[in-house]
Amino acid sequence: xxxxxxxxxxxxxxxxxxxxxxxxxxxxxxxxxxxxxxxxxxxxxxxxxxxxxxxxxxxxxxxxxxxxxxxxxxxxxxxxxxxxxxxxxxxxxxxxxxxxxxxxxxxxxxxx
Amino acid sequence: xxxxxxxxxxxxxxxxxxxxxxxxxxxxxxxxxxxxxxxxxxxxxxxxxxxxxxxxxxxxxxxxxxxxxxxxxxxxxxxxxxxxxxxxxxxxxxxxxxxxxxxxxxxxxxxxxx
Numbered sequence: 584x585x586x587x588x589x590x591x592x593x594x595x596x597x598x599x600x601x602x603x604x605x606x607x608x609x610x611x612x613x614x615x616x617x618x619x620x621x622x623x624x625x626x627x628x629x630x631x632x633x634x635x636x637x638x639x640x641x642x643x644x645x646x647x648x649x650x651x652x653x654x655x656x657x658x659x660x661x662x663x664x665x666x667x668x669x670x671x672x673x674x675x676x677x678x679x680x681x682x683x684x685x686x687x688x689x690x691x692x693x694x695x
Numbered sequence: 696x697x698x699x700x701x702x703x704x705x706x707x708x709x710x711x712x713x714x715x716x717x718x719x720x721x722x723x724x725x726x727x728x729x730x731x732x733x734x735x736x737x738x739x740x741x742x743x744x745x746x747x748x749x750x751x752x753x754x755x756x757x758x759x760x761x762x763x764x765x766x767x768x769x770x771x772x773x774x775x776x777x778x779x780x781x782x783x784x785x786x787x788x789x790x791x792x793x794x795x796x797x798x799x800x801x802x803x804x805x806x807x808x809x
Contacts, residue, residue, distance in 0.1 A: 626799050627799070
């Protein structure tokens, strides 16, 4: 069975630009969560979606937004990129909002 | 403020011995705890979890202990193997808080020496 997939693997952007990251959950999983991991820290919760609705949001500015599609895949958008947005962005899927979360390999975003 | 703390950035253990990774939390609303293992250039891999209604959960070489009064949990790996060398993250969830996102510690880098 395919695990959680994310694209692209790596991305380089400049300050002020916008970026879209993509995630496909494990087949049958209806919940997708997004996390940001900066160097030396643990992942930080950004969003959780279930059945195409936002179910939770972490402490991130409005520049961060996301959505979930009918096939349960998801996109994370970040506008007006700052240098501090450079991080590994992780997507995790689960059957329900409260189930064990299984992570993808992440997208490494570098903002110059 | 860090609600989940892993105070040991790294831990070195000899192959075959027991590895004990510790985690403390401050939020008494956390009711579910998980351990993840992470290799470089990969996403975290789920290892084992424990509900707050239990004090121990075992899965093969991995055992997690929860001490709710001390707000402390630990992961025991017995026996330690070279493939266990990785960064281990402790995570917690507050199921009643609306958002079911996980709160992670900073991780402990476990090094298994031959």
